Amino acid sequence: xxxxxxxxxxxxxxxxxxxxxxxxxxxxxxxxxxxxxxxxxxxxxxxxxxxxxxxxxxxxxxxxxxxxxxxxxxxxxxxxxxxxxxxxxxxxxxxxxxxxxxxxxxxxxxxxxxxxx
Amino acid sequence: xxxxxxxxxxxxxxxxxxxxxxxxxxxxxxxxxxxxxxxxxxxxxxxxxxxxxxxxxxxxxxxxxxxxxxxxxxxxxxxxxxxxxxxxxxxxxxxxxxxxxxxxxxxxxxxx
Numbered sequence: 001x002x003x004x005x006x007x008x009x010x011x012x013x014x015x016x017x018x019x020x021x022x023x024x025x026x027x028x029x030x031x032x033x034x035x036x037x038x039x040x041x042x043x044x045x046x047x048x049x050x051x052x053x054x055x056x057x058x059x060x061x062x063x064x065x066x067x068x069x070x071x072x073x074x075x076x077x078x079x080x081x082x083x084x085x086x087x088x089x090x091x092x093x094x095x096x097x098x099x100x101x102x103x104x105x106x107x108x109x110x111x112x113x114x115x116x117x
Numbered sequence: 118x119x120x121x122x123x124x125x126x127x128x129x130x131x132x133x134x135x136x137x138x139x140x141x142x143x144x145x146x147x148x149x150x151x152x153x154x155x156x157x158x159x160x161x162x163x164x165x166x167x168x169x170x171x172x173x174x175x176x177x178x179x180x181x182x183x184x185x186x187x188x189x190x191x192x193x194x195x196x197x198x199x200x201x202x203x204x205x206x207x208x209x210x211x212x213x214x215x216x217x218x219x220x221x222x223x224x225x226x227x228x229x
Contacts, residue, residue, distance in 0.1 A: 042219045056216060090161075104166065105153075105163045106163070109160060110159070
């Protein structure tokens with residue numbers, strides 16, 4: 001399997017539930033990202049992992065907890081979410097290059113459509 | 118001022134026409150510029166990237182960059198109904214692998 005795979009594709013959860021989103025990349029990339037996409041808003045960066053180390057946490061509430069056990073896997077653990085957290089959650093990966101300026105952009109997964117009820 | 122601005126549209130063009138999508142950005146230090154296409158209910162897919170001032174062509178797509186004006190555009194020649202989607206402009210500020218900043222996207226509708 002190639003590319004970036006996200007599971008589940010759809011998730012409905014109550015405000016008291018705990019669930020996890022999973023992302024797996026088969027591209028040999030060393031950086032992974034979580035983005036949130038809500039209607040009529042730009043993609044919002046949530047977390048960045050580069051070489052398995054979290055390098056950015058974009059003021060995300062603590063009810064979202066990321067985990068990156070290795071360069072191919074990324075999780076987003078969810079607990080006590082609010083209805084306004086309903087959105088499309090996108091995982092992406094890229095190749096972090098220390099030299100030169102070349103950035104070839106991200107490869108996105110298919111996303112998890114999350115509904116909090 | 119928003120970091121990356123796009124007209125949300127919808128932009129409607131007839132089949133076979135040229136669609137012109139525009140994007141402005143606020144950070145003069147921005148180095149890399151990307152256009153993603155997102156079909157409804159799907160994830161964004163990269164269609165073009167550009168680093169240098171001028172034009173870059175790939176098939177029916179041409180990206181244009183003007184760093185002095187902080188402006189990047191995407192032209193789609195011979196537009197097809199299958200080009201109907203939301204087009205996201207993304208910018209990264211520095212060299213290397215800094216996170217991309219996305220615009221809200223422009224919805225394009227190509228009318229058969």
